[in-house]
Amino acid sequence: MKKGLKILLVIAGAVALLIITAALLVSPIAKHYIEKHSKELTGRVITMDKLRFNIFNGSLKIISLEMKESNDSSSFFKFDTLLLDIRLLPMLSEKIKVDRIYLTNAFLNVTQNGESFNFDDLLERFTAEDTLSSKVPEDTSSYEITIKDIRLNGGNILYKDIQVGSKFDLRNLSLAIPEVYFSGKSTNVGFSLAFADGGTLESNLNYNMERSLYDVSLKLRRFSIGGITPYVRQYLKIGEISGVLAADINIKGETEHVMNFTVDGNAALDSFSMTDDKGRSVLTAHKATVNMADVNPGKSLYVFNELTTEGVNTNFVLERDSSNNFTYLMREDAFASGSESDTASAPMVVKIKNLITKGTNVVFTDKTLSPSFNYRLYDIHLSASDFDMDGKNKFDIKGKVGRTGNAVVKWSGSMSDMSNQTLYINLANLDLKEFTPYALQYFAYPITRGNASFKSNTAIVSNNIDSKNKMNIFKIEVDKKQKGLKPEYNIPMKTALYILKDKNDKIAVDLPVTGNMNDPKFSYKRIIFKVFVNLIVKVATSPVSFMAEAMGLNPDKLGAVEFRENQDSFTNEQYDSFNEIGQMALQKPELKLSITQMINMDEAENHISLQNLRSAYLISRGQLPEFERVDPKDPKLEAFADSLLAPVKIDAGIVEKAKNIYKERLPLQISELAQKRAALLQEYFVQRLLIKPESVEIRMAEPESGQKYSGKSIFKVTFSMPGD
Numbered sequence: 001m002k003k004g005l006k007i008l009l010v011i012a013g014a015v016a017l018l019i020i021t022a023a024l025l026v027s028p029i030a031k032h033y034i035e036k037h038s039k040e041l042t043g044r045v046i047t048m049d050k051l052r053f054n055i056f057n058g059s060l061k062i063i064s065l066e067m068k069e070s071n072d073s074s075s076f077f078k079f080d081t082l083l084l085d086i087r088l089l090p091m092l093s094e095k096i097k098v099d100r101i102y103l104t105n106a107f108l109n110v111t112q113n114g115e116s117f118n119f120d121d122l123l124e125r126f127t128a129e130d131t132l133s134s135k136v137p138e139d140t141s142s143y144e145i146t147i148k149d150i151r152l153n154g155g156n157i158l159y160k161d162i163q164v165g166s167k168f169d170l171r172n173l174s175l176a177i178p179e180v181y182f183s184g185k186s187t188n189v190g191f192s193l194a195f196a197d198g199g200t201l202e203s204n205l206n207y208n209m210e211r212s213l214y215d216v217s218l219k220l221r222r223f224s225i226g227g228i229t230p231y232v233r234q235y236l237k238i239g240e241i242s243g244v245l246a247a248d249i250n251i252k253g254e255t256e257h258v259m260n261f262t263v264d265g266n267a268a269l270d271s272f273s274m275t276d277d278k279g280r281s282v283l284t285a286h287k288a289t290v291n292m293a294d295v296n297p298g299k300s301l302y303v304f305n306e307l308t309t310e311g312v313n314t315n316f317v318l319e320r321d322s323s324n325n326f327t328y329l330m331r332e333d334a335f336a337s338g339s340e341s342d343t344a345s346a347p348m349v350v351k352i353k354n355l356i357t358k359g360t361n362v363v364f365t366d367k368t369l370s371p372s373f374n375y376r377l378y379d380i381h382l383s384a385s386d387f388d389m390d391g392k393n394k395f396d397i398k399g400k401v402g403r404t405g406n407a408v409v410k411w412s413g414s415m416s417d418m419s420n421q422t423l424y425i426n427l428a429n430l431d432l433k434e435f436t437p438y439a440l441q442y443f444a445y446p447i448t449r450g451n452a453s454f455k456s457n458t459a460i461v462s463n464n465i466d467s468k469n470k471m472n473i474f475k476i477e478v479d480k481k482q483k484g485l486k487p488e489y490n491i492p493m494k495t496a497l498y499i500l501k502d503k504n505d506k507i508a509v510d511l512p513v514t515g516n517m518n519d520p521k522f523s524y525k526r527i528i529f530k531v532f533v534n535l536i537v538k539v540a541t542s543p544v545s546f547m548a549e550a551m552g553l554n555p556d557k558l559g560a561v562e563f564r565e566n567q568d569s570f571t572n573e574q575y576d577s578f579n580e581i582g583q584m585a586l587q588k589p590e591l592k593l594s595i596t597q598m599i600n601m602d603e604a605e606n607h608i609s610l611q612n613l614r615s616a617y618l619i620s621r622g623q624l625p626e627f628e629r630v631d632p633k634d635p636k637l638e639a640f641a642d643s644l645l646a647p648v649k650i651d652a653g654i655v656e657k658a659k660n661i662y663k664e665r666l667p668l669q670i671s672e673l674a675q676k677r678a679a680l681l682q683e684y685f686v687q688r689l690l691i692k693p694e695s696v697e698i699r700m701a702e703p704e705s706g707q708k709y710s711g712k713s714i715f716k717v718t719f720s721m722p723g724d
Contacts, residue, residue, distance in 0.1 A: 087314075214254070492724040513527045
């Protein structure tokens, strides 16, 4: 027995020594094997300082492991310490129980270039192996797996997108999972990290693996959004984007349907700024906040409790080619749609309980003018309650415009049906001097003073617009017309404005607009502007007609008063016209009344020469020409003409004979009669109608070179401001 006991003890000791030897040697052997064959096994070089595996309690400890990139140049993955505790005995009964996984100071370098990643070789290697092994059926469903106490401390992930040019440096990664549940209960994951450029992220995830459901809460603090700039540059020609984002949101969804998730919570963006690729500011915002009630991209559902912006600043620049600084941002084909999906997407639903903007500022610059027009709209406040993209909405907008103006805008309608809507606009106390670039463009007159108001009530029903607009202008004045400019309308602007003004220096203009919104030529703004410009042009080019209509007079007989070329006095009908012209002159005393005699010289020669012949004939018979008349067809008158022409004989009518008789004196007679009419008319306006002498000018028309006036002889009447 003693001998047998000794043999048993020797065997037991040998086995124990073998186990101890194996326990001591397994770690160095495993470390040596992994490092020596890492390239063969993974395609990457792997090194480590220490590897310790306790075969008695299933404890694994690895110190300072590093996996190189595929080119062996730099680190792809490394960590300081990995602790793994797995129970060995339960594995004999198809149970896998992990009590602890600790990973400290891990680093992962992820590089993307287009659709390629720096770990593609690993995926290909192990995917290929899995594909081969999949030929052998494996039944792992009988294993009971339990994993507890997973922790990651001090992690660091560096992500670079070479093609886009982006970089995200995620530091101080912390992960805590008390236990992973594969069925029944949900696994709880706590996660946090810090961004190298500023900001932190904390999250808590509940994931039910059996039902593929997740519920994650995210708390983002002071995240710098500059990192998204390279991605936005793929669609817009921007320079830089900056701002600080904070969010406290909850996301619920299922992993089986990626887009089927809902979001609720709050987000806020502070100090936002965006420039274009030339460094010009496009948009800045002091703050933007959103409270999400139910956001579900898969269902195209976007419901918000509140959306607020504060201190938004932007510029709208209209270039000479009619483009603007926002169309400049768009990259060609950046938003081109891809292949059409077989499944029709759900109609978008957007609802906002409270929509508010505060302190928005917009600078409008029109570079199509010279000089360019710069106009500021600022301190704009917008509010809307229960906004629904498919429902009827109301917007209330208030703000300041220009140097002194105020604006109120009220809109009612549906964003999905713009064919029915109402619009109210009230602009008050606009400084007209600021609109000088437009005045120069259209008329070549700079505006020196004046203010205006504009009210508009517009109703659109089935795309048919009925708009009532009223403009009031007070004390508008313009400077001298600028020489060298080529305005669209070459008119006397000072005259037009003075005629339009009432006794209180006010201009009130009604600008009705009607039309159909579907007409491609229709433009509400252009119609209003065109109606106003046409009014100015009408007044400037036909001041008599405009003033006559305003006074209830007949404009047809006042702009041009007809007369006979041989007249040396006026008829009652002519005096009546002069009286009404005088009324207009007295009502606008600063205007200068200009009356131009437009004489048909051919008719003047005919009438005056015939009158001379008849007068001479009557005198030769001892009769008074003032009271007697002779029929031009009287043979005795023609015989008298022949006697005056003798011995020359002319085979022509009585008028031609008379012109030949008096051709030497006709020019002087025509001039004397014109002067007499002018003096008589001047005396009548000044002495009888009491118009200031300097406010009346009677003159002869200056004939154009090589041309004769061929119309009826008239007094052409017009009004103008002195020097205009």
